[in-house]
Amino acid sequence: MQIPRAAALAALFLSLAPVAAGAEDVTLTARDGSLELSGNLLSFDGEFYRVETKYGVLTLDGSGVLCEGPGCPDLTDYVAEVTLSGAPSMGDVLLPVLLESFAARNGFTVARIAQSDMRFRYELSERDGGRLAGRFTFDLTSSSEGFADLIAGEADIALSLREVTPQEAALGREAGLGDLNAAGRSRIAALDALVPLVSASSTLTRIPLGDLAAVFRGEITDWSAFGGPAEPIELHLRSESSGLTQAFAQRVTPAGALAPDITFHDSDAELADAVADSPFALGVGSFSEIGNAVPLPISGPCGIESAATITDIKTEDYPLTAPLFLYLPGYRLPRLVREFLTYIGSPAAQPVIRRAGFVDQFPGAIPFQQQGARFANAILNAGGEVGLAELQKMVRRLDGHSRLTVTFRFEGGSSTLDAQSRSNVALLAEALERGVFDDRTLLFAGFSDGQGDATVNRRLALSRADTVRDAVRIAARTVDPSRITLQTEAFGEALPMACDEVAWGREVNRRVEVWLKQER
Template sequence: MRHFRAALGAVLFLLVSGLPAVADDVTLRSRDGAIELSGTLLGFDGEFYRVETRYGELTVDGSGVLCEGPGCPSLVNYVAELSISGSSTIGEVLMPALVEGFALQNGLTSERMIGDETHFEYILSQPKSGARVGRFSFRVSSTDEGFADLLADEADLVMALREIRPGELALAAEAGLGELDDVNRSRVLALDAMTVIVSPTNPVSAISITDLARVLSGEFENWRSLGGPDAPISVHLRDAQSGIAQAVEDRILRRASVRLLDTVRRHATNTDLARAVTEDQLAIGISSHSEIGNSKPLALTGTCGFSLRANRLTIKTEDYPLTAPMFLYVPARRLPKLAREFLAYTRTGPAQIISRRAGFVDQAPEEIALNVQGDRFANAIRTAEGEDGLETLKRMVDTLSPLRRLSTSFRFEPGAARLDAQSRSNVQHLAHTIEAGVYDGRQMVFVGFSDGAGPASSNLDIAHQRAHAVKTAVEAAVETSSLSQVHLSTDAFGEAMPMACDDTRWGRQVNRRVEVWVR
């Protein structure tokens, strides 16, 4: 961040060079009147001015300058401004609930003001005086539009149902918004899932992700290919600009190296999509888990017999392979104090409760007893091979039986050693929980697992490395605690407990994970 000292240097250069200053809508003048800086006011957070000048964007400490010009904000009745744009799924329910919860916790009143179909704002005020302290403006449209608004400097935060794409990432960096895939630039507000749905009268109850890609690409055109009736398949998806439709493109079609068929039927909302699929016995669609209506969700299966259904626990642990994190992207820009407090609030316990009540899956860590993990251990027994496999299985049972699994899991980007976007957010959540003293006096074990491709010894080594990497990342994220009250350690069992079939890249991705177990 460049403060007024940098601005003074720029102005001194200007004066020495003899070039005329370009006055726009504000002039920041030092209190002794000796030096001034002119430009376009981009923002004011109650403490710092953000000004676009001929020397670039500068951030100036407001305590050291006087502001002159028509663009100067009021310092007496300052109102914190925050503009939020993006996914309607996040913006219509979850974010308003979080804003209202934040206002209530801080003793403020919140009033919702409707603009048009896509715009509304919340006015936050002091209850006794009625003085306004904040204005949070929303534009609810699509993830695409949210990133476009951010790049056009028309939004401070982006609500997204998918990860930022490489092109958007590069443009944001060029615009000085920082690396938006950095751990401090994106966070997960809550979790949802891409759920495959059919009509309740459709006899098909499960589908593999490989077959789903074949359906979406048009390779499978008849329900008979999926064990259903001899009838054509009608494919339904959200509109092409929606985050969930783009996540289907990124995470299913692109990974299968296929293109979406041309005859897909598009819908403006998840509600419309679910209704259309429910009423058509030959339809199949992909909707948000939170908005499947009366349709029938399909389990995800594979040739090895494993089956996974989207429910609160499988989504929270990321065991369900089509989990859809609900992202909030925060650029490298100083936001008003009230906005920063709101962002901090989204990680708190009360905010997680609000996420659950809004119909989404929260991220508060839960402890899962061993006796409700029978299917996982059954899979481990089924796949154990040879004396080494049985020995590893025995050691795993002996080690994990006294412990309880946390719902917080960690996975890595395909073909990379870097944690995926949801897991990077999980690092921060777990670190904050440790800082709050939740696990004081307890043992926390980071346990690595791998897929079954390759030699078992190599898989075990990789699982150990991943467990150590996650432990190190969490330790680095803990800022306000010495970690002396929590005993952290690592262990690994390689391919001993698969969650999905290893015959597809999606199955292998699910199996490569680090779990957290506590005692």
């Protein structure tokens, strides 16, 4: 590519990141002398310069220009640097373990340099020669502080136990970060879940989600409401700054404030221990840190229960699944950092994630023969418009298939895929590109809730299945279409996963499942 053309195209790479406080003057000159640009160097990722110029913020390929000025980086001993800020439960164990595994696989040695328990850095050096290759700095505070640091330009990646809020997204746009909700601006490192917890001596064996919300709003205060003794319910949550607590408040008590007498804890382990020690305690903790407490299934008025299991968290059949997010800036990160992010989503990283105590995203297969409980629920909860013939048609169509744990659901009241499902599009597309399903058939099966006309619901379910299939096909850019068969089908309201009488149950029921045809 000619340098003048590269310079012209550079204007298309307008950075969305705020100007760094330590920016320095540089002059970039094309090697043939045809172009010269001066400005403040915002960053250099080992390949590209980001410079604030009178034309705006431009990104230029470092191989085509010469750099002069006090801000020019050392090209010989370049060190990739990145700052990650946010949720401690992600930075304490998960990401360090992944980083150490990534380093071992790629020929790096690792040194951890601690400034405090919550602030430390990892230095990756080449095993042969010892050259320092990268610095990964962790600043662990909370999900909210992670977003604040990303917006202020003090961090490159925000670690969050919840999605970005509309207010944070607006602040990001004002700061020049662009749309934090856009495709590619976030990745899911692993999965967790919000789980109701009681002690082993509690008589409670399940809890309706509506009652759980009412308890933490202060509307139900005594165990007698659940058939227990006339004793007050002791409430436990993570600290108010925790992303898990914020996610719980957003998803379970959006219309009401939390009760005033909640005991807040600084860690998931502390919360689980406190609940386990009291027969009158009720807490909401994380699936990854249950300790000696007892997790409760969530129930609905129709009798269907949903428990936090690895399979149901992966499929999002459990309604309080909590993805662990990495929110990214609008500019290129150094190659070493990009390679680490790619590794996090790779098959090689998934066993590491499991060993760290979280739920991985590797697609599993649930054989048709293990679907008995789901089919029993379908029969027990079939409405007047779903007769035996419809159920038999569904069973005949799915026989000979296994359900993959990759499931797609939608944001409330819309046809937009939710955050976990957007990640699943990339996950399934990557598997297709690796040839995992070559010469196989994938069936995208659409399901709906039971509200409204069954024929209309079936049509909507098919439309959603077509949308998901097309999204996966577009994302799998390198796949030879002749190597894989992608089909769609719709069964409407024939296979409910939760109770349609409640809003959260309807959200669970509106989904697209992926079924893999078994090899003969």
